[in-house]
Each structure stands twice: as structure tokens, then as C-alpha cells.
Amino acid sequence: MRYSGFHVIWEALTGHKGWTPAWRDPAPQSDYDIIIVGGGGHGLATAYYLAKEFQQARIAVLEKGWIGGGNVGRNTTIVRSNYMLPGNEPFYEFSMKLWEGLEQDFNYNAMVSQRGVLNLYHTDAQRDAYTRRGNAMRLYGVDAELLGRDQVRAMYPFLNFDNARFPIKGGLLQRRGGTVRHDAVAWGYARGADQRGVDIIQNCEVTGFRITDGRIAGVETSRGYIGAKKVGVAVAGASSRVMAHAGMRLPIESHVLQAFVSEGLKPLIDGVITYGAGHFYVSQSDKGGLVFGGDIDGYNSYAQRGNLPVVEDVCEGGMSLMPNIGRARLLRMWGGIMDMSMDGSPIIDRTDVDGLYFNGGWCYGGFKATPASGYCFAHLLARDTPHPTATAYRFDRFRKGLMIDEKGMGAQPNLH
Amino acid sequence: MIINHPLLGPRDAQEFTYLGDANLLNRPNPDAPDAAERFYEYLYLRDNPAGLHRELWYHEQGDRSWLVVTRNTLTHEITKVELARDVARAAQAAGESA
Ligand SMILES: Cc1cc2nc3c(=O)[nH]c(=O)nc-3n(C[C@H](O)[C@H](O)[C@H](O)COP(=O)(O)OP(=O)(O)OC[C@H]3O[C@@H](n4cnc5c(N)ncnc54)[C@H](O)[C@@H]3O)c2cc1C
Numbered sequence: 001m002r003y004s005g006f007h008v009i010w011e012a013l014t015g016h017k018g019w020t021p022a023w024r025d026p027a028p029q030s031d032y033d034i035i036i037v038g039g040g041g042h043g044l045a046t047a048y049y050l051a052k053e054f055q056q057a058r059i060a061v062l063e064k065g066w067i068g069g070g071n072v073g074r075n076t077t078i079v080r081s082n083y084m085l086p087g088n089e090p091f092y093e094f095s096m097k098l099w100e101g102l103e104q105d106f107n108y109n110a111m112v113s114q115r116g117v118l119n120l121y122h123t124d125a126q127r128d129a130y131t132r133r134g135n136a137m138r139l140y141g142v143d144a145e146l147l148g149r150d151q152v153r154a155m156y157p158f159l160n161f162d163n164a165r166f167p168i169k170g171g172l173l174q175r176r177g178g179t180v181r182h183d184a185v186a187w188g189y190a191r192g193a194d195q196r197g198v199d200i201i202q203n204c205e206v207t208g209f210r211i212t213d214g215r216i217a218g219v220e221t222s223r224g225y226i227g228a229k230k231v232g233v234a235v236a237g238a239s240s241r242v243m244a245h246a247g248m249r250l251p252i253e254s255h256v257l258q259a260f261v262s263e264g265l266k267p268l269i270d271g272v273i274t275y276g277a278g279h280f281y282v283s284q285s286d287k288g289g290l291v292f293g294g295d296i297d298g299y300n301s302y303a304q305r306g307n308l309p310v311v312e313d314v315c316e317g318g319m320s321l322m323p324n325i326g327r328a329r330l331l332r333m334w335g336g337i338m339d340m341s342m343d344g345s346p347i348i349d350r351t352d353v354d355g356l357y358f359n360g361g362w363c364y365g366g367f368k369a370t371p372a373s374g375y376c377f378a379h380l381l382a383r384d385t386p387h388p389t390a391t392a393y394r395f396d397r398f399r400k401g402l403m404i405d406e407k408g409m410g411a412q413p414n415l416h
Numbered sequence: 417m418i419i420n421h422p423l424l425g426p427r428d429a430q431e432f433t434y435l436g437d438a439n440l441l442n443r444p445n446p447d448a449p450d451a452a453e454r455f456y457e458y459l460y461l462r463d464n465p466a467g468l469h470r471e472l473w474y475h476e477q478g479d480r481s482w483l484v485v486t487r488n489t490l491t492h493e494i495t496k497v498e499l500a501r502d503v504a505r506a507a508q509a510a511g512e513s514a
Contacts, residue, residue, distance in 0.1 A: 240464035249461040253436065299434045302466040302489045307417055309430045342460045398460040411459050414434060
């Protein structure tokens with residue numbers, strides 16, 4: 001079934017009796033050419049592009065819970081391509097271009113909204129750093145504008161410009177950045193993959209790999225053994241746990257990141273704002289809730305919930321940036337488990353086991369990467385060579401000293 | 417989270433900063449022939465377990481001691497707190513890694 005405006009009107013007039021499930025619920029077959037472990041955004045996008053762009057068949061996505069129950073359905077939905085380093089920026093811009101055509105491509109309303117991402121600066125040094133970042137972006141053909149204080153004031157007059165300690169001096173704006181409805185990304189890719197014959201198998205946890213003579217033979221799952229010629233793992237926060245089944249230790253720690261939504265308010269913020277003097281970023285959903293977040297809690301965790309000190313820190317950041325939210329009530333908050341890598345950048349690479357591939361280390365910024373990550377992982381799985389924009393995302397960069405460390409923090413995942 | 421400091425009693429985790437896996441106490445020998453490989457593993461690879469995790473916390477806003485905290489990463493429950501100094505010395509005396 002192809003979705004269209006006409007279709008919606010037709011169904012509205014005929015009692016909504018014609019809608020069918022957006023994807024099948026197949027039983028696992030005994031073997032596949034390619035198995036993707038993890039039905040998050042990255043796993044589903046990988047399956048979609050494998051089938052659509054790389055003409056692969058006999059593909060399954062194995063998900064231990066339900067698709068979209070992981071980080072793809074827990075993030076604060078911000079997409080942008082305002083990175084600085086050569087290994088990163090072309091990749092994230094590739095992702096941004098895929099976002100721009102995504103809804104037409106997979107025929108699903110993902111509410112891609114290029115409402116602009118504004119990073120505020122508060123000191124001269126921070127302005128210089130943003131000037132450099134903006135210039136680096138423009139060298140790669142990406143849009144970036146450095147705004148002065150008056151230009152920011154014209155956009156968001158209610159911000160706390162004259163905060164005695166952290167006055168707002170301006171901001172770096174990427175107009176093409178914005179937000180995307182996160183669950184719809186999972187659902188759109190799932191539906192698109194399913195339509196091209198991919199089996200999406202939920203409630204199917206991978207509990208081990210069968211490896212013979214250094215080559216992958218298949219995966220053990222909670223629904224029995226399934227054979228495979230190739231296996232691609234994209235399980236985000238569970239990366240270390242899953243790859244341990246193949247005897248691997250990863251350059252990754254799992255950490256918890258929290259997110260928050262306020263009660264519905266009248267339209268207040270039409271873009272995305274990030275505070276440069278504390279950990280706080282905010283946008284407003286189409287239902288009116290302020291969607292915001294801050295820093296990771298900072299200690300290893302698999303608990304999918306965080307602690308109160310970070311809640312307090314995030315709310316303090318919010319209050320010092322925009323005191324007008326002081327009376328708004330917090331409606332919901334939750335946590336997700338981040339695969340924090342040792343340099344803050346991801347990995348899309350082969351492993352020492354033939355036919356076993358890995359995609360992870362996305363930290364708290366992997367939602368924006370979803371389309372390109374899926375595309376590049378599909379490229380690697382289908383052709384055995386990295387996509388040109390993802391050549392730097394290798395395991396051996398740590399051994400070789402080729403880190404992609406945007407923040408310059410070193411091997412300290414809780415600081416990235 | 418409350419960390420039961422061996423010298424100061426129960427303290428809010430907010431007073432501490434977190435470093436990571438307590439295995440960071442076991443710095444490889446820089447003169448060993450395979451030192452480069454050992455340092456790569458020491459610096460960049462982690463067990464990252466789901467369950468009990470021994471980890472280093474620094475009492476930055478307190479007595480500035482380093483602690484080895486045993487904590488469950490699935491529940492955040494803390495079951496053991498030791499002075500890192502004691503852990504390192506005991507390991508040294510036994511000729512093992514901490
Ligand atoms: C609170 C929060 C805010 C965030 N904000 C942003 C943001 O604003 N912008 C941005 O770009 N990024 C953001 N992120 C990061 C982003 O959400 C993640 O980097 C990205 O979603 C990870 O990829 P994924 O979608 O494939 O992960 P997931 O959706 O977590 O998918 C992994 C899947 O693997 C499954 N799995 C795990 N183990 C197994 C197993 N053994 N067998 C089978 N399946 C398994 C899990 O159940 C899960 O569904 C945020 C994350 C969080 C938690």
C-alpha cells in the first residue's frame with residue numbers, strides 16, 4: 001500500500017477500514033544471506049538500504065524487544081551536520097542530505113522539520129571556536145551562519161541575554177538542522193524494508209554467534225538457531241554485551257542519558273536551541289511539549305534510568321537560559337543507554353571474524369546519523385568496502401592513534 | 417546514589433567524579449617488549465559489564481581520596497567501597513593486578 005494525501009482522505013470518508021499493518025510479523029526462517037542484529041534506527045535503515053540500494057535479498061532484522069523500543073524511540077530528535085573534523089563532517093552531511101529526501105524515498109511521514117539548530121556562545125573564546133567550526137563546515141559545503149547578539153535576540157527575545165555570569169553574545173546557526181519524529185523513522189524504515197522482502201523478527205534476542213574456522217555461520221537466538229552468510233550488529237547501548245559473544249572487547253562504555261518533556265505549551269520555540277554555558281538543549285514538539293536534555297549521568301550504566309543530580313543540573317541549565325519556563329511542569333522523563341566510544345566518534349567496520357560486521361559507538365548523537373549509518377553499513381555488508389564517507393570509522397584507529405576526537409577529551413567516554 | 421566512604425561514611429555521589437573501570441589501576445609496564453599493544457588495550461578497551469562493575473571514583477569535593485566502588489550497572493546498587501590505595505597495595509603485596 002502506498003500512502004498519500006488522497007489515501008488519507010479516502011479512508012477518512014470510508015470509516016478507516018482499509019488500513020493494513022505496516023509490516024508483517026514473520027516467523028524466522030532457518031537461514032538468511034544477511035542478518036542484522038538490532039531493530040533500532042540503524043539496524044532497520046541498514047536492512048532498508050541493503051534491499052533498496054544494494055539489491056540484496058534474504059535479509060532479516062532480529063530485535064530482542066519491539067522495534068523502536070531502544071534509543072531510536074528515546075532520543076530528543078535533533079538532527080544536524082555541524083561537525084568539524086574531516087572524518088566526521090562529510091558523513092554527517094551525507095546523513096543530512098538523506099534526511100532531506102527521506103520521506104519521499106520511503107513514503108512515510110517522518111515529520112522531518114528543518115527548523116534550524118542554534119548553538120549559543122557566551123564568551124569571546126567560544127565565539128572564536130564557533131567561527132572555526134562554522135568555517136570548517138562551509139569548507140565542506142555545509143551551511144553555517146555566525147549570528148551576533150542582536151540577530152539572536154530577534155529570533156528568541158525571551159532568552160536570558162543579560163545573565164551576569166553567562167551573557168549571550170551570539171550563536172552558530174545551521175538552518176538546515178532541525179528535528180525528526182523519532183519513532184516514525186523506525187516505522188518508516190521498517191515498513192520500507194518489509195515491502196522489499198526483509199523479515200523483521202521481534203522478540204528475538206541474539207544470545208550467541210556460531211563461528212566455524214574464523215567465519216560466521218549463524219546466530220543463536222531466543223527463538224532458536226538461525227544460519228547466516230553475513231551478520232551485521234547494530235545494537236547501540238548493548239554493543240559490548242553482544243560482541244562479547246564473539247570474544248571481542250570494544251573501545252566502548254555504556255552510559256545513561258536522560259530526556260525530559262514538559263506539559264504542552266503554546267508555541268514558544270520554533271527551532272532548536274543549545275545553551276553554550278551549561279548542559280541544556282531544547283526544542284518544542286508539535287504537540288507543544290518542550291523536549292529537552294543535557295549531559296549523560298557519567299558512570300557506566302545499563303539501567304535505562306538516571307539519577308536526580310542530573311535532573312537538577314539540566315533544569316538549572318534551562319532556568320538560567322530561559323527563566324520563563326520556571327512555572328512549566330515536567331510531564332515525563334526517561335533514560336536510554338548510550339554506546340560511548342573512546343573518542344566520541346562511531347565505528348562502522350569489519351571484525352576479525354569473517355562475515356561479522358559491527359556498527360556502534362554512536363554516543364548520544366546517533367539519531368541524526370541514522371540514514372547515513374544505515375547506508376554506509378549496507379555498503380560495507382554488500383560490497384565489503386567502506387562507503388567513501390565512512391572510511392575513518394575503523395576499529396584500528398585507536399591502535400594507530402587516528403582518533404576522531406571532536407572535543408579533544410581523550411579516552412574518557414563520560415566527557416565526550 | 418550514596419557512596420559509603422570507608423573514612424567519611426555515606427556521601428552523595430555528587431561529591432565525586434567518576435573515572436571508570438578499576439582496571440585502570442593496573443598500568444602496564446612501559447618497558448615490556450609488548451608495551452605498545454598492552455597500552456592500547458589498557459587505554460582503549462573495556463569489559464563494560466552488565467552487572468557488577470569495579471570502578472574508580474574520586475572524592476573531589478571531599479577528602480580527595482580515590483575509591484574502588486563495586487556497583488551493579490543494571491540496578492546502580494553499590495555493594496562494596498574500598499580505598500583505592502588499599503586495593504593497590506594489597507595487590508602489590510600479593511604480586512597480582514588490582
Ligand atoms: C535521551 C536520549 C537523547 C538523545 N538525543 C539525541 C539527539 O537529539 N540527536 C541525536 O542525533 N542522537 C540522540 N541520541 C542518540 C541516539 O538515539 C542513538 O545514538 C541511536 O538511536 C542509536 O542507534 P539505534 O537507533 O540503532 O539504537 P536503538 O534504538 O537502541 O537500537 C538498538 C536495538 O538493538 C536491540 N538489541 C540489543 N541487544 C540485542 C540482542 N542481543 N539481540 C537482538 N536485539 C538486541 C535493542 O533492543 C534495540 O532495539 C539520544 C539518545 C538518548 C537515549
